[in-house]
Amino acid sequence: MVIPGFIISILTFPGVIVHELAHQIFCYLCGIKVIEVKYFQFKNPNGYVIHESTDHPGKVFLTSVGPFIINTLLGCLIILPASIEFFAFKVRTDFINIILVWAGFSILMHAFPSTVDAKAMIKHILKNKNIGIIPKILTAPIIGLIYIGAVGSVFWLDAVYAATVAMLLPNILV
Template identity: 35%
Template sequence: MPVDTVLLVAAVVLVIAVLATALVGVGTLLWMGVQLLALPGVAVHEYAHKRACDLVGVPVLEVVYFRFGTPAGYVRHAQPDRYRESFVISVAPFLVNTVVSLAAFLGLAALAATGGADVLSVSELPGAMEAPSREEIALALGLGWLGLSVGMQAFPSTGDANTLWRRSRAEWRRSPVVLLGIPVVFVIYVANLLSWLWADVLYALALGVAAFYAVGALGL
């Protein structure tokens, strides 16, 4: 790309950033940026809830896959008739987000191991490696963003935990087997509490480390 074009694009981006900052403020702009970074994870999380409802036959009343607000996404559905239906709907995002995040990181690790390793290199010997193409860089950034964002949104919300807790209290005398779900409720509460200590980020990074380790162990 010509230098003049790069400078023009950079100037336009700078002007837009300055205008946006002046109009909405730094805090709002940063908040919107964080929300956009979380977009893939929120969408996959809510999609998992939606598909779980379809799977167990619970009617879905409203779905918002992403919005600028709190919560960033949600699924409203009818009251499940059985505890196991509530359990499946509540824990589905953990399974689906984990699988999607791990798949994205596996793709990133495979790219790094099979010709795109230089994309992730901080430095390289002159002439030792072929310079990465823009497509490789874009793919690496996209996979990294997808893996991190989706992995960070894997934990069920406290709302999911509240639903399971209410069902457990209401039904354990009639069906003691629901007590087996209480440890899951406890884990959800703890995970959301630890999210203040970046537990969600650490979980996503752990999936990335596991993916790179798996690709390395397979010798790709």
């Protein structure tokens, strides 16, 4: 079943908001000036953070993968109580569990960095002549994974990631 991306983004808007907030948080942590933020809008892109450019490979890397870190951690924290109950066979369909599952799943679905983030890492890390070979070797596979995630989202890879994390975490903890 093909559902247009903008409908998915509207249904999972908490994930879009947290994704952009994560970019903004990592910009602040890295000392990169944020120029403009749009946490959510009903057009493409659904959200964005415009910030100053930097050639510092660590800062570029962190601001690019920040959503993966923040969305994964926050999504897990939010969905965890409902997931533990589900896997302990105490399935409750009360309003709070439904909201926790929807919010956590939405946030987890938007954990993957975008191709814009991958392009920033290519430009400022891989193509930067002032950067050594080790950071390039470490960054290249992550860029590849970002592109796989972007292409895979057409085949619901982002939803598979969210479901896998939501199911694995309680099994590890319980």
